[in-house]
Amino acid sequence: MGTAKGEEPKVEYKYITIERLADKYSVSMLCALANVCRSSYYKWLRSKQNPSPKKLEDEAIKEKIMECHRRLKGIYGYLRVRVWLQRIYGLTVNHKRVYRLMKALGIRSTIRRKKPYFGSKEAMVKSDNVLNREFRASSPNQKWVTDITFLPYNQKNLYLSAVLDIYNNEIIAYRIGKRNDLNLVLETVQQATYKRKVKKTLLHSDQGFQYTHKTYNRTLKLKKMVVSMSRKGNCWDNACIESFFGHLKSECFHLHTFESEEQLIQVIEQYIHFYNNERFQKKLNNLSPVEFRTKVAS
Numbered sequence: 001m002g003t004a005k006g007e008e009p010k011v012e013y014k015y016i017t018i019e020r021l022a023d024k025y026s027v028s029m030l031c032a033l034a035n036v037c038r039s040s041y042y043k044w045l046r047s048k049q050n051p052s053p054k055k056l057e058d059e060a061i062k063e064k065i066m067e068c069h070r071r072l073k074g075i076y077g078y079l080r081v082r083v084w085l086q087r088i089y090g091l092t093v094n095h096k097r098v099y100r101l102m103k104a105l106g107i108r109s110t111i112r113r114k115k116p117y118f119g120s121k122e123a124m125v126k127s128d129n130v131l132n133r134e135f136r137a138s139s140p141n142q143k144w145v146t147d148i149t150f151l152p153y154n155q156k157n158l159y160l161s162a163v164l165d166i167y168n169n170e171i172i173a174y175r176i177g178k179r180n181d182l183n184l185v186l187e188t189v190q191q192a193t194y195k196r197k198v199k200k201t202l203l204h205s206d207q208g209f210q211y212t213h214k215t216y217n218r219t220l221k222l223k224k225m226v227v228s229m230s231r232k233g234n235c236w237d238n239a240c241i242e243s244f245f246g247h248l249k250s251e252c253f254h255l256h257t258f259e260s261e262e263q264l265i266q267v268i269e270q271y272i273h274f275y276n277n278e279r280f281q282k283k284l285n286n287l288s289p290v291e292f293r294t295k296v297a298s
Helices: 011-021 026-033 038-048 051-071 078-089 096-106 182-193 214-222 235-251 261-277 289-297
Strands: 143-153 156-165 170-177 202-205 225-229
Touching: 011 038, 011 078, 026 038, 026 143, 038 225, 051 078, 051 096, 078 096, 078 156, 143 182, 143 235, 156 235, 156 261, 170 182, 170 261, 182 214, 202 235, 214 225, 225 289, 235 261
Parallel strands: 143 202, 202 225
Antiparallel strands: 143 156, 156 170
């Protein structure tokens, strides 16, 4: 398992690498390159060759933790793994020990992960809830909503930023990126406003750090758009885009197992095309969003 960008590799991984290369290169040189103390490496080597009873016990528990992780597809965090060990094997293991061993194995729960924060601590620009749950529009480009959702795969995350037109529930722009940051949002806005008349178009979002950033607000004002934001912690104020994300995950994302970034992006793009062009909606007289828009226009 590779380390995240900017993360220092675990010391044990360094020792393992040194051990593998020790028959070709000098240990002193390898330790210097890995920035570890040579005496610490030899101490680790001795403990590996003559493991203590606690070390042997740790290895046995690790095997059972991996069994739990494989059988339950990684949905348990360290607290539930601890309970699983108790119920399946009758092992009473301190939760801190389970956490330490899972960390050493490089595994953690695949769900409900804390989302990384990529924002800066700049002054926030907050706007009123102009939309005020008026989820109806009389024409295209009158009211838009936007948000970001995360797409976990293979112990990694991608982020989907989308803009939806309330008039016909059409996804008019979206971007998929590796970082949940301001650039992802700005690129989505640029794509949405390209070749569209957006003067006085209302764009509603939550109070995420990207949307309260002064650059985001300045961009919308330069385009003469109306900025609207949900009340803090109230997802129902942005229910339209939340509903779309719910459909995407239940009808597409959760039905697949993704092994690569390319595969995930391809499936998401195919679903959004299907959603816009083929998936009929009762609200739209059983037409797809694009069919509804083009029929009314004609």
